[in-house]
Amino acid sequence: MKKTLVLLLALLFLSNTDAQAEVTFKDVSKTSAANDIYYLVNKGIIKGYEDGSFRPNQNVTKTQGAVLIARALKIDTSLVENPEFKDLSVKASGYKEIAKLVEMGVIDKESSFYGGNPLTRMEMAKWLTRAFKLEGEYPSYIHDVTKEERIFVDPLAALGITNMDSTQSFFNPKEPLTRAQISSFLSRTLNPKVRIYIPTIKILVPEIEFQMSIDDVKKNMAKYEKVSESESGKDLYSISYLNYPGFDGREYIIGLLFRDGKLVTLDYSNYDMGLEHGTKEYNDETLNFAKKFEAYSNVKLSRESLEYNIYDYQFANLTYIISSPDTISIQYGTVTFTKLIQ
Template identity: 40%
Template sequence: MKKAFKSLLMAVLAIILFIPVAVPSAATFEGSLSGKSTSMDEQANYEAAASTSFRDVPSTYWAKKEIDYLVKNGIIQGYKNGNFGIKDPVTRAQAAIIVARALGIDDEYAPNPGFRDVPTTHSAYNEIAVLTKYGIFSKGTYFKPNDKLTRAQMAKIITESFGLDYKSTTSFKDVKSSDWFYKYVQALAYNGITKGDSKGYFLPYQPLTRTEFAVFMARTLNEQFRSGVQATVTGTQLLSDGRLKMNVQLFNNTKNEVFNIKGKYELYINGKLVAKSTSLREYKNVVLKPNEKRTVEFYFSPSEVKQNIKFNSSAELFFEHQWYYYQ
């Protein structure tokens, strides 16, 4: 009996040992992003940004490139003591100064908005007045210039200042569709300017540090800082068959290798629509590693070409991208 049981056990083990073990494959996820980019002449500002030497911003600091970019372009400054103030909170007045500089309207005239706590002698008076003139800040009795700027307020200011579009594509655990800031947060997420924290929260009521605000501003002004698969147009050529060939530099600002990349584009030169694709089209055999850049070609059909204008540094590209990645 024992011998028979032993033989049976050996047979069962043999079968088990030869059964292939099913290894779970990595899950496939889809990413998407819409945005706007300028020509490479403008993007070169990022590449040429001079390195700053703030005492509290070491070369390995996670936001150094963004800070360098804003300082180089005269949008933000450090303190007289040589520090940037990486952990200091941003006030509403400071945010007004930074945004007005980024828009190039800080020296523009504006009527007195009438805030009781912002006299004409206030250091941020003109910037607050100009942004109020354009409706970015609402008129009221008090502006509260020394209050800390929250992430929700930041989302509204950036969205309205730069005219960001949005779609309801991102779900944050602490942002409901009924919240006053919902569409502004969605605009930042839709354009690759924010993705929330690792747990799926946006933290709308949390005050921003100078570093965090610098990162949001850099992402708004320059697509190379944004998350997702970005694109920049580097040149165009009208072909003899009526198609328009567009050279596009794709860059992967994600932590994953991406593939099956699809693009849909609207190209403007001198403010005029040059070409507009009607559907998402896949870049065949294009795989991008994290932080990898690659120049590819995209072809507009003759019916998608609206007019032929010589490519120049005024070129703007509105894009929609979809891609897949493993995780």
């Protein structure tokens, strides 16, 4: 009887019964993932334990992670192909979900699955990116991820599903995921409104922020080589700095524009002056359209009809601005990405 009770408690994690909105857990209130946990509970994707706990710091197994993703996808597991893992019985808990995800190309088909092993952050990155067809390019270093692994991590970082910035550019790919962490991953994947917002300026030049005074900017940028400094009329002031190595290892010019003594614009340009990323103020006509961001070729610019396919690069609500016949900018508040149209 005691063993049966322990087994039932363990299986509660994988229970698919409908969650009640009133459910609360005695060990969740102090965790930053509380809202994410209750979001998934309310959707019936995850549950707690009979003793009223959620156990947010408990590691998640690969089998449990597969079941959660299958539930989040709402996939039909009535008919599945046997993936023929040596260590996975057709009677095992989670078998159908694992088999279906292998069939869909989410989980790699190998000789063994090792379902009882802790699910790592990299494994989750692979599964989420494949399962939800996530796309995005993160414009900075990730120090502990290989080039091959970045195709899975970049979308999570770019879309705000995982927390990355230039002062903490580590993904920790080998670390096991806890129940709280996997709740946050899934919640942010399913609900873009709760994704992490990191201002682009903090990725490119973390030492400064908009509306900072000229003196404070000079103080914080002291480690950079100053290239130029000038005053344009009584209201405008500009300073440029050399940034080497830049976020991708190349030389960049950081151009800063101040209005009334406050930082309002940042240009982040290749050393050869080909603009890569930037923030600008434009008084041009603004145009809202589909959220995709990609390289452009043979694009006809028309203020009456724009039919670009644009990736949702990092933010949910964006404004698109045509600033010249060969440039299009994507703006979020005071932050703008600019691309030259090839």
